[in-house]
Every structure is written in structure tokens, then in C-alpha cells.
Amino acid sequence: MTSLSLRYLLKKIIKIVVCIITTYTGYQYITRSKSNKKGLTILTYHSISNEIEPDETVTPEEFERQLQYIKENYKVISLGEAIEYLQTDFGKISGSIVITFDDGYGDNYYNAYPLLKRYNFPATIFLISDFIKNNGSKYLSPSQIHEMKSNNISFGSHTVSHQILTRLTNEEVVREIRNSKDILESQLSQIINFFAYPVGTRADFDDAIMEIVKARKYTCACSNIYGMNGENADIFALKRIGIETTDSFFVFKKKLEGALNIMSFKDTRFFQKLKRIFFKL
Numbered sequence: 001m002t003s004l005s006l007r008y009l010l011k012k013i014i015k016i017v018v019c020i021i022t023t024y025t026g027y028q029y030i031t032r033s034k035s036n037k038k039g040l041t042i043l044t045y046h047s048i049s050n051e052i053e054p055d056e057t058v059t060p061e062e063f064e065r066q067l068q069y070i071k072e073n074y075k076v077i078s079l080g081e082a083i084e085y086l087q088t089d090f091g092k093i094s095g096s097i098v099i100t101f102d103d104g105y106g107d108n109y110y111n112a113y114p115l116l117k118r119y120n121f122p123a124t125i126f127l128i129s130d131f132i133k134n135n136g137s138k139y140l141s142p143s144q145i146h147e148m149k150s151n152n153i154s155f156g157s158h159t160v161s162h163q164i165l166t167r168l169t170n171e172e173v174v175r176e177i178r179n180s181k182d183i184l185e186s187q188l189s190q191i192i193n194f195f196a197y198p199v200g201t202r203a204d205f206d207d208a209i210m211e212i213v214k215a216r217k218y219t220c221a222c223s224n225i226y227g228m229n230g231e232n233a234d235i236f237a238l239k240r241i242g243i244e245t246t247d248s249f250f251v252f253k254k255k256l257e258g259a260l261n262i263m264s265f266k267d268t269r270f271f272q273k274l275k276r277i278f279f280k281l
């Protein structure tokens with residue numbers, strides 16, 4: 001067994017064990033009544049492909065199984081609707097899921113889009129404006145984006161070059177947030193309202209960066225801080241639930257129920273700092 005598949009196996013087992021523990025200790029039910037039942041769940045996907053790297057890849061078969069489960073148990077709404085309900089009528093959020101994809105991989109067009117269309121599910125893809133390429137590359141092309149745009153897929157900015165914003169100067173941050181919006185708006189011929197912070201843990205954006213996003217007239221911003229969004233959610237630091245290679249179907253279902261919300265400690269500034277010192281990231 002290679003070290004990679006061993007790592008995947010270990011991660012898979014740990015997640016199953018955490019789910020079982022949180023379910024049987026009642027943790028899941030506490031968080032469920034607090035946030036999941038009434039809260040907004042936003043899922044983060046990346047690549048939908050049979051290549052198992054990077055960690056965030058989900059196979060097309062697994063993705064379809066997940067969509068089928070969502071269809072039977074939840075209601076899928078667009079990110080635009082979710083923001084509207086969060087601000088006006090939180091009751092409408094109940095049992096809702098928003099589907100998002102980060103980075104704009106080309107396989108989103110080949111492997112995710114046909115399934116989303118079949119299930120009639122809206123979704124949002126966050127594009128890195130420098131990474132929009134020609135057909136057949138790793139990333140989405142302008143023609144693929146245009147086709148999806150007319151079929152229930154909305155697009156947001158994921159900066160110009162996907163650098164971690166807290167490592168940049170103020171001017172560079174403004175450029176990443178402003179220029180990506182300008183480039184995408186002229187490419188798509190529509191207003192870009194949504195933003196997603198690269199990497200997106202609490203160590204990857206701060207209050208000053210959130211203010212720049214607001215000032216550039218975005219209507220919301222997604223982080224990758226793990227969790228669901230309650231009635232008082234900050235719409236410029238929306239939490240999401242990342243779906244990963246190592247999620248078994250059991251873990252996927254439990255994630256939607258809130259069983260892994262305990263894992264949000266991983267996304268705090270303190271834990272990320274420790275991790276980055278330890279692994280010299």
C-alpha cells in the first residue's frame with residue numbers, strides 16, 4: 001500500500017469513528033437542533049473526477065449518489081436565494097442546501113454539470129480569473145462558462161491568482177478582489193456578486209480583507225470554515241462543509257446532519273498557525 005492510499009484510509013477511518021462518537025454521545029443532536037435543522041448548509045466541492053488527488057476530489061459516481069441523497073432529504077437553493085432568505089426570511093432556509101465549487105476545474109463542466117442539470121439543481125462555481133483557459137485544459141473555458149451560465153449555474157470570484165490574502169500587502173489584496181470582479185464581469189457580461197476566500201480558513205482572511213470585499217460591492221463571501229450557518233450568520237464569512245475524497249457515503253450523510261461540526265476547531269486561526277509552523281507551510 002502506498003503512503004498516499006494509507007493516508008486516505010486513515011483519514012477515512014478517523015472520520016467514521018468521529019461520526020459514530022458524536023452520534024452516540026448526543027453531540028450531533030445538540031448541534032443539529034442548534035444549527036442544522038434550521039440552518040443553511042453550503043457544500044464545497046472542488047474537482048469531480050476519477051483522479052483521487054487532490055484531497056478534495058469526489059468521483060462522478062459518488063457525486064451522483066450524494067445528489068440523489070440530497071434530493072430525497074433536502075431542498076437545494078441557489079446561493080442568491082440563500083443570501084436573500086438569510087437577510088429577509090430565515091424560516092425559508094429550513095432544510096436547505098447550497099452547492100458550490102471552488103477553483104473552476106474543467107471537470108466541473110464534464111462531470112458535475114450534466115448531473116446538476118439532470119437533478120435540476122442550481123450551483124455556484126468560484127472562478128480564479130487568471131485560470132480561465134481554453135477547452136481541454138485543467139480549468140473551465142469561457143465557452144463552457146457561458147453554456148453553464150444559461151443553465152442554472154452562477155459564478156463568483158475566487159480572486160485573480162488564488163494567493164492566500166493574509167500573506168499579501170493591502171494593495172495586492174485590493175487588486176485580487178477588485179480585478180477578478182472586473183475581469184469576470186466583462187467575460188460573463190453580468191454582475192459578479194459572490195466571493196470566496198482562497199483556502200478560506202480563519203487564518204486566510206481577516207476583518208480588513210472582509211471590509212475590502214464589502215467595499216468592492218460583493219453581496220456575500222464564502223469561507224471554508226467548517227460548519228452550518230445560523231440566523232445570525234455573517235454573510236461575508238459564510239461557513240461551508242467541504243466534501244472530500246476520504247468521505248465515505250456514511251460520513252457524507254453524517255456531515256449533512258452536523259455530526260462533524262466538532263471539526264471546525266481545525267479552521268480557527270490558532271490551529272492553522274500551529275499547523276503551518278509544524279508543517280512549515
Ligand SMILES: [Zn+2]
Nearest residue numbers: 102103198199
Ligand atoms: Zn480554492
